[in-house]
Amino acid sequence: MNMLDDIEKDVSKNWLEIEKNKTELKTRKLKARWTVEKYISFFNLMNKLIQFNKINRKNITKQYINSVGMVNYLKEYCTVKVDIGRQIGKSTYISNNFKDNDLIITINMSMSKDFVRNFYTFYKYERNIVSYRTLLNKKDLYKLKTYDTIWVDEYSIINRQTDMSFIYDYLGKNENQTFIFLG
Numbered sequence: 001m002n003m004l005d006d007i008e009k010d011v012s013k014n015w016l017e018i019e020k021n022k023t024e025l026k027t028r029k030l031k032a033r034w035t036v037e038k039y040i041s042f043f044n045l046m047n048k049l050i051q052f053n054k055i056n057r058k059n060i061t062k063q064y065i066n067s068v069g070m071v072n073y074l075k076e077y078c079t080v081k082v083d084i085g086r087q088i089g090k091s092t093y094i095s096n097n098f099k100d101n102d103l104i105i106t107i108n109m110s111m112s113k114d115f116v117r118n119f120y121t122f123y124k125y126e127r128n129i130v131s132y133r134t135l136l137n138k139k140d141l142y143k144l145k146t147y148d149t150i151w152v153d154e155y156s157i158i159n160r161q162t163d164m165s166f167i168y169d170y171l172g173k174n175e176n177q178t179f180i181f182l183g
Helices: 002-058 062-068 070-077 090-097 109-118 120-128 132-137 139-143 155-161 165-171
Strands: 079-082 103-106 129-131 149-153 178-182
Touching: 002 070, 002 079, 002 090, 002 178, 062 070, 070 079, 070 165, 090 109, 090 149, 090 178, 103 109, 103 132, 109 129, 109 132, 120 129, 129 132, 132 139, 132 165, 139 165, 149 155, 149 165
Parallel strands: 079 178, 103 129, 103 149, 149 178
Antiparallel strands: none
């Protein structure tokens, strides 16, 4: 009888463990689904905002650029700023939409290295990922090249530390460029 009681306790204990694992698995699946849905929603929103920005600027004439200057035009018409909070998928969005002729500006060297380490496609583009301090110190190096899209990850943190105008001053070259500030 003792042996049967022990077996029954083990079975009951195992059953409870199985039920607990099922609940944890359901919770993980729900969290994973939410994460995927969150990323898809954020990615779709960003794509639409950037597309809208590009369509809107086509309606602006060269006369405007000539009257206010290229830097002001880039600030006012070629910039998409989204401050949406942490852990929403901003860096992942950048990594999925980065092109050969783009530049990523991060808050520090550690974050620049994280891009290269976490997103394997960046190994060949390591030179296109720079901290804002490095950009400030080596501006002549980056002034030489014209980038299609300048991505600024966690711009709100950079903005607290320095005036963001330097990005347009150093990198702004033509009306086809897009500046995307995610914070």
